[in-house]
Amino acid sequence: MERMNVKEAAPYIGASEYKLREMVREKLIPAYRIGNRILFRKATLDKWIEQQERENSGQAVEV
Template sequence: MQRMTVKEAAPYIGASEYKLREMVRMKQIPAYKVGNRIFFRKDTIDEWIAQQERENFQQFTASK
């Protein structure tokens, strides 16, 4: 299991650190905390990205 910090995960998903922290607060992205520190599992983030792609594609094709 590879874990990533906010600093590492933000460029990985193409977001700012601020936006990523906001997404965690809004429970829009899977993460876990150890104390006040936020971490992400790389494989979980990869799954989340794939799910976002599927949902966006379905919305795109449904609107045609």
């Protein structure tokens, strides 16, 4: 399982570290915490990106 911290995940999804932390606080992106650290699974981010693409293109989203 490949994990990323905020510094690694932000450029991966094309966002600033500040914006990514804000998205986590608002529960707009899947993440998990270990202590104070915010972590992301790369596979989960890939699925989240695909879901965002489908939603933004008007296609139905699988649940």
